[in-house]
Amino acid sequence: MPNITVPDRTIPYNLEAEGSVLGAMQIDPSCIPDVALEMNAADCYLEKSRLIYNAIMALYDQGQPVDTVTIVNELDATGNLERAGGALTLANSIGIVPSALNAVQYARIVRETAMRRRLIESASQIARLAFDEAQDIGDVLSQAEGAVFKVRQGQRNDRLLSIHQVSRDVTKHYEDIEAGRIPAAVSTGYTDIDWYMTGWRRGELTLVAARPGIGKTSLLTAFALKSAKANYGTVFFSGEMSTEQLIKRMIQSAGIQNFPGSHSTPDWVGIYGEIAAIEGLPFWIDDTPNPSAMDIRAKCLRLASRQRIDHIFVDYVQLMRSGMNIRERYLEIGQICLTLKQVARELDCAVIAASQLNRAAEGNVPTLSDLKESGSQEEHADNVLFIHRDRETDKQHATFESDIIIAKQRNGPTGIVKLGWYPTKVTFVPIIKKEQLNVYATDGRPGRDWNA
Numbered sequence: 015m016p017n018i019t020v021p022d023r024t025i026p027y028n029l030e031a032e033g034s035v036l037g038a039m040q041i042d043p044s045c046i047p048d049v050a051l052e053m054n055a056a057d058c059y060l061e062k063s064r065l066i067y068n069a070i071m072a073l074y075d076q077g078q079p080v081d082t083v084t085i086v087n088e089l090d091a092t093g094n095l096e097r098a099g100g101a102l103t104l105a106n107s108i109g110i111v112p113s114a115l116n117a118v119q120y121a122r123i124v125r126e127t128a129m130r131r132r133l134i135e136s137a138s139q140i141a142r143l144a145f146d147e148a149q150d151i152g153d154v155l156s157q158a159e160g161a162v163f164k165v166r167q168g169q170r171n172d173r174l175l176s177i178h179q180v181s182r183d184v185t186k187h188y189e190d191i192e193a194g195r196i197p198a199a200v201s202t203g204y205t206d207i208d209w210y211m212t213g214w215r216r217g218e219l220t221l222v223a224a225r226p227g228i229g230k231t232s233l234l235t236a237f238a239l240k241s242a243k244a245n246y247g248t249v250f251f252s253g254e255m256s257t258e259q260l261i262k263r264m265i266q267s268a269g270i271q272n273f274p275g276s277h278s279t280p281d282w283v284g285i286y287g288e289i290a291a292i293e294g295l296p297f298w299i300d301d302t303p304n305p306s307a308m309d310i311r312a313k314c315l316r317l318a319s320r321q322r323i324d325h326i327f328v329d330y331v332q333l334m335r336s337g338m339n340i341r342e343r344y345l346e347i348g349q350i351c352l353t354l355k356q357v358a359r360e361l362d363c364a365v366i367a368a369s370q371l372n373r374a375a376e377g378n379v380p381t382l383s384d385l386k387e388s389g390s391q392e393e394h395a396d397n398v399l400f401i402h403r404d405r406e407t408d409k410q411h412a413t414f415e416s417d418i419i420i421a422k423q424r425n426g427p428t429g430i431v432k433l434g435w436y437p438t439k440v441t442f443v444p445i446i447k448k449e450q451l452n453v454y455a456t457d458g459r460p461g462r463d464w465n466a
Contacts (some may be wrong), residue, residue: 026130027059031123036063038117039070043080045117052121057128065089065098152309159312200324203240204444206431210420211397214325214364219355219394223369223385224401225376229435230368231255231329233401236441237366238327239264242295246324249298251310253333257301264292267441306335307353314357323363328354330368348390355394382421398422403435416442
């Protein structure tokens with residue numbers, strides 16, 4: 015194998031572009047919003063450039079004039095004037111600006127050279143991973159894809175933000191909700207669950223847990239199908255069922271009961287009609303057995319580069335690998351949940367994952383301690399839902415009452431919702447009792463007998 019050599023080159027940067035964009039922002043502050051869309055302080059190579067950029071943005075955000083005098087005062091007030099080169103450096107920076115009209119182009123050059131530096135850093139990280147033969151090659155490739163994706167998306171590692179910056183973002187978010195441009199949360203598809211949770215919230219990890227055969231996959235599939243039918247980008251990782259089985263489950267959940275191979279004549283019209291109804295949905299399925307958390311992350315990052323992802327469903331946690339060398343299984347489960355949580359934050363989406371309960375939960379009302387490797391899962395999950403019901407003895411022509419126990423929720427109350435388990439449809443359906451109608455009419459809350 016030939017030796018691999020790397021050219022001895024200087025790290026990419028452009029000091030002239032940095033100085034020009036900072037000078038342009040002083041000469042013509044009206045260009046500041048356009049510059050801010052192209053670059054941020056972390057894109058600057060020199061520390062003094064980063065300090066001056068931050069001072070300019072602080073003044074602009076406060077509605078203050080932006081000029082050499084005010085910038086000097088801002089830097090002096092924050093104790094950064096000398097680190098930024100002093101007042102003379104600022105005064106001279108205006109003189110090197112060819113034209114304030116080209117501020118955006120200067121900013122673009124600064125950003126592009128910064129991206130090249132980050133790409134070199136990612137390449138070094140990938141090289142270290144490649145030389146580590148203890149790591150599985152599939153996991154190495156997944157981590158490499160993730161590193162390059164971050165550069166492509168312009169993601170940065172500097173997370174030190176002023177509360178003023180964050181407040182502006184939160185205000186904009188609330189304004190979008192108030193104006194109806196975005197929902198406060200995306201409906202789960204079940205009104206009574208939404209009453210407690212308001213729906214799926216971006217950046218959160220939700221666990222849906224139950225004993226085997228109680229309906230984890232069915233509820234997860236129902237959630238996913240409702241999401242896709244509402245036109246939200248939906249990804250489903252099925253470590254247990256094949257893609258074909260999952261599609262058949264979706265068709266069956268729509269009420270199509272007679273399939274090829276059953277004792278009755280197949281309902282071909284219903285089958286083909288339901289296939290036509292779902293085939294155009296924004297829904298992606300991966301049925302890789304025993305997927306690694308790193309692999310799921312890499313695939314989602316790759317898809318997110320060309321398609322908006324709103325919800326990621328994973329069936330289920332105990333079938334996954336972490337993609338790291340961890341001997342203790344409970345520590346590996348913790349790392350898996352942590353990675354899923356990180357994916358939710360990175361892609362600004364909701365991640366909903368099924369999980370197993372231990373044997374002690376059989377026949378009993380489950381609690382958080384019944385989660386397999388409970389501490390590590392509970393620690394990273396924002397929400398935990400349990401499915402609890404008696405096992406049915408008659409699977410024909412019956413609906414069985416099930417408790418959906420909201421056992422943990424970081425941003426709302428806990429409680430119990432009743433859903434009907436429909437064996438012939440292999441899905442869950444809402445239940446409305448006569449004694450609950452008056453309750454809905456007065457405060458919109460599910461029947462009080464659900465919340466003992």
